[in-house]
Amino acid sequence: MALQYNDLVSLMNTIARANPTAPVAYSFNGTNYSYQDLNDTLRKELNEFVGDYRHFREHKYEVYSLIERAVDDVLPRKVQENYQMFAEVQTVPQGDRVLFRRKLSGARTRAKQFVTRVGMAGVYEVWKLGGEESFEVPTSAIGTAVQIPLEEFLDGRVDWAEMLSIVMEGMDELIYHEIGAALRASINQLPTNNVVVSNDFDETEFDRLLYIADAYGPSTIYCTMEFAAKMIPHDTWRYTEAMKAELWQNGRLANYKGRNVVIMPNGIGDETNSRKTVDASWCWIMPGGNAKPVKVVFEGDTLTREEENHDWSRDVHIYKKVGVAALMTNDICVYRDTSLSNMDITALNLNAGIDAVHTDIDVVDSSATDEP
Amino acid sequence: MAKTRLSTKATYVERGYGQVEPNHLSAQRTGQIYAQLPAAANIDVLENGQFVKYDYATGVVDFVGAGEWMMVFNEVKLYRDHQDYNDFAMLKSDYMARVYSPVGDLTGTPRARDYTGVVTPADPYEVDSTDDPFHITQWEVPKAMPEGTRMVPRVFKTNVGDIYTTNCVAEETLAVNDILAPGADGYLSKSGDTNAMKWQVVKVYTLPDRQKAVKLMRIA
Numbered sequence: 001m002a003l004q005y006n007d008l009v010s011l012m013n014t015i016a017r018a019n020p021t022a023p024v025a026y027s028f029n030g031t032n033y034s035y036q037d038l039n040d041t042l043r044k045e046l047n048e049f050v051g052d053y054r055h056f057r058e059h060k061y062e063v064y065s066l067i068e069r070a071v072d073d074v075l076p077r078k079v080q081e082n083y084q085m086f087a088e089v090q091t092v093p094q095g096d097r098v099l100f101r102r103k104l105s106g107a108r109t110r111a112k113q114f115v116t117r118v119g120m121a122g123v124y125e126v127w128k129l130g131g132e133e134s135f136e137v138p139t140s141a142i143g144t145a146v147q148i149p150l151e152e153f154l155d156g157r158v159d160w161a162e163m164l165s166i167v168m169e170g171m172d173e174l175i176y177h178e179i180g181a182a183l184r185a186s187i188n189q190l191p192t193n194n195v196v197v198s199n200d201f202d203e204t205e206f207d208r209l210l211y212i213a214d215a216y217g218p219s220t221i222y223c224t225m226e227f228a229a230k231m232i233p234h235d236t237w238r239y240t241e242a243m244k245a246e247l248w249q250n251g252r253l254a255n256y257k258g259r260n261v262v263i264m265p266n267g268i269g270d271e272t273n274s275r276k277t278v279d280a281s282w283c284w285i286m287p288g289g290n291a292k293p294v295k296v297v298f299e300g301d302t303l304t305r306e307e308e309n310h311d312w313s314r315d316v317h318i319y320k321k322v323g324v325a326a327l328m329t330n331d332i333c334v335y336r337d338t339s340l341s342n343m344d345i346t347a348l349n350l351n352a353g354i355d356a357v358h359t360d361i362d363v364v365d366s367s368a369t370d371e372p
Numbered sequence: 373m374a375k376t377r378l379s380t381k382a383t384y385v386e387r388g389y390g391q392v393e394p395n396h397l398s399a400q401r402t403g404q405i406y407a408q409l410p411a412a413a414n415i416d417v418l419e420n421g422q423f424v425k426y427d428y429a430t431g432v433v434d435f436v437g438a439g440e441w442m443m444v445f446n447e448v449k450l451y452r453d454h455q456d457y458n459d460f461a462m463l464k465s466d467y468m469a470r471v472y473s474p475v476g477d478l479t480g481t482p483r484a485r486d487y488t489g490v491v492t493p494a495d496p497y498e499v500d501s502t503d504d505p506f507h508i509t510q511w512e513v514p515k516a517m518p519e520g521t522r523m524v525p526r527v528f529k530t531n532v533g534d535i536y537t538t539n540c541v542a543e544e545t546l547a548v549n550d551i552l553a554p555g556a557d558g559y560l561s562k563s564g565d566t567n568a569m570k571w572q573v574v575k576v577y578t579l580p581d582r583q584k585a586v587k588l589m590r591i592a
Contacts, residue, residue: 174473177514181471181514
């Protein structure tokens with residue numbers, strides 16, 4: 001056995017940080033390793049670590065501890081790295097909750113009404129600071145269980161690295177979708193002026209949102225590639241040669257009227273290529289320096305438990321407590337191009353929630369010609 | 373100020389919500405513990421000791437549905453130092469969940485594709501080698517929580533012979549030999565559905581926090 005427990009922890013952390021698409025994911029002692037190389041090494045080492053019944057009995061608690069550490073060390077970091085544009089991630093000890101605070105909405109404006117024309121050397125009315133409002137992010141458990149039959153294990157058909165990878169990916173993806181759902185569900189926290197729903201890209205309305213967000217600081221546009229591809233001037237005379245070249249090369253403009261466009265990753269949601277993983281119709285405009293609207297909280301350690309059954313099989317149960325909340329502020333704007341909503345989510349109940357939210361919002365008519 | 377009953381229906385409770393002391397519950401040995409269905413949207417509170425149906429067909433825990441009544445027995449999660457065990461009940465307002473699973477329903481009609489020319493004749497050791505491999509469709513879009521649901525309780529299958537102590541009963545007075553059964557709201561009472569199950573009061577005494585309680589044994 002080449003690697004010991006601590007080496008395995010390091011290897012798992014390295015894999016978690018590695019870029020799966022880069023030709024060289026990791027270099028060590030002058031040798032380059034691809035992501036696949038790293039995974040193969042982990043698979044081989046883990047299977048050696050607990051490769052037979054005797055070794056398994058000897059090392060099983062180390063393996064479970066390895067799984068717990070991997071999830072605890074890697075998952076919050078992955079969530080932070082993948083969703084850093086939207087999400088603030090915190091890990092708190094068991095039994096703790098996070099209290100997010102923000103300045104009380106409207107208190108600043110209220111205070112300003114006390115700034116008046118005054119007579120010199122008078123006694124002026126006093127005012128007090130509005131203080132802060134606080135939000136708790138409730139956590140609940142996400143988890144799973146996998147069964148390991150004895151003979152399959154002895155035959156070497158149990159792939160520990162694959163099992164861990166599925167658990168990590170599953171949890172990561174669940175949190176990713178929860179973040180998306182939380183963002184969409186929180187739209188009713190926004191002023192109606194900050195939301196536009198249209199069945200196409202409406203430059204005028206989009207620019208109006210941009211100016212709202214810009215009023216609070218230089219804004220950045222977050223959207224999917226599908227959305228960015230439509231986010232181009234409608235009038236051909238406005239294209240420079242450079243823009244034409246950029247559009248041809250990249251399929252989109254990296255910059256929209258001076259604001260950076262950040263592409264959110266998307267994928268295909270099924271093997272027939274008929275559904276998108278993420279609803280492409282949403283675009284978020286956020287000013288720089290804005291507090292990240294999504295709060296993700298991990299509470300306590302990941303917990304694993306092995307249950308040995310009477311047929312000598314083993315069930316491995318895993319769960320972790322996580323909470324996701326979205327707190328919108330009035331400097332965030334949202335544009336939705338429903339023509340891009342090609343993700344069949346009706347059956348998933350997400351659309352129902354979105355529609356319910358939008359009944360409270362004045363949907364801007366895309367044919368409106370008001371200049372911003 | 374004296375602490376009062378928080379449970380609106382378990383009138384045997386003196387302080388806080390209903391509680392359970394699991395004196396001898398078979399589920400803790402048999403593993404018949406279920407915790408992967410959300411509570412129905414119209415359920416705002418689930419107290420330990422309440423009974424529910426684990427309605428897998430509908431995809432929610434509810435007071436209606438097929439199957440046997442299961443006992444709610446959640447982990448007690450308290451976040452403030454001044455709270456006691458009796459402060460815990462699963463309250464909908466304490467939870468938020470929108471996505472149930474990162475992968476959605478295994479439904480849909482995949483497009484038929486002809487693979488007969490790829491492997492002919494069929495390779496018996498390969499799954500459907502001349503068939504459409506896409507019939508094993510795996511949606512990778514998320515499955516949302518059912519509309520309006522937010523919390524996922526843990527419920528225990530009970531068996532004849534199970535014994536536990538509780539105050540989660542919709543009665544004000546109880547005596548040894550009273551027979552209790554879950555009512556339509558999931559609370560044990562003397563007027564509950566005894567055709568479904570019967571819990572006999574075997575002792576009238578206290579919970580660990582000295583509130584009045586009864587020890588129950590399932591007899592049918």
